[in-house]
Amino acid sequence: MGVPILLDLCDEEVADGVVDAMFDWLRWVDATFSTFKDDSEINRINRGELCLVDAHPDVQQVLQRCDELRAETRGYFDMHAASAFAADPSGFLKGWSIDRAAAFLQESGVRNFAINAGGDVRLSGRAVPQLHWRVGIQHPLERGEIAVVVEANELAIATSGAYERGAHVLDPHTGRPPSGVLSVTVVGPELGTADAYATAAFAMGGGAAAHWTARLCGYEALTILPDETVLATSGFPAA
């Protein structure tokens, strides 16, 4: 997936092998879904060598959810944006795999942790017994600065912005980078969905981004505009 995954564990004791098993599973996801690895299931499906029904159930689940998300986002989140013939679910995959990894940790009895996958964050429990997790939202114009702080216990937080790695999010309808918006942060129960929503809203650009996020169910959003106006939905958990 090409992003560093950081696990911040705050439990006093964690059973042996749990953390290793989680990272092993993430490596399996990378090998199975990577569009950079020739023999990955995704590449074999794209080449027509593997039928979707014969693919791993997780592969089927991810591709199906990507299709749903394209409909939910009016086509602004599109795994076929780069090529009509080749699926690239990586925009959803990172968040989805972190959701599954977090569920695995919780099933293994780990309670207090945060996973940071290249700036997309999944929280569980507390940072310290008395305190909630506090996640800073990167200031889109100034590198070392935090724009807003989110305070939460159980939450997924995804931010999409042009500042990350240049203009890597394109409007699938125009093929150009969106304008009129600096970053969109979406928070909610699932990181995969939050990430897809943030990407889609950012691709919409301008005022449309914030207005679209106001209609989301179960997810809250914060949009930063070029004049540094910050628009948050009413339930956004800003500290």
Next chain:
Amino acid sequence: MRKTITSLLAATVIAVPFANATAAVKAVKKTVVRTRRFTGSTIDTGRYGLLRVTIVVRKTTSIVGTRKSVKRRIMSVSVPVYPNETDRSAFISQNAIPVLVQEALRAQGARVDIVSGATYTSEAFAQSLQAAILAEKRW
């Protein structure tokens, strides 16, 4: 206002003989928190009817010596009157009124455990280090 300052000065003078020098100059911080509801004027949106917004604001006033600072925060936004005269405008009310709160940009000096949105791959190391340092601080 003038009276307040005079009494503060008097208190400081009296305090000196009873306490050591460092304690006497220490300013006392006083914080007052108030929450109020504000209702905007009712606006006729023309095609879609009337709209009125209510916000709840928390005002925190801190006084340290003669320095006074005021922070205001919007706690909630609601739309008590909104267009629902026709089926069409009712649909728009539920789905299209963007309940957006304007937030202040830049949270300075706040405790932060993680940063969302900073995907500088070259800074992965710095992020990892940050997590480690924060974990160490908690210990």
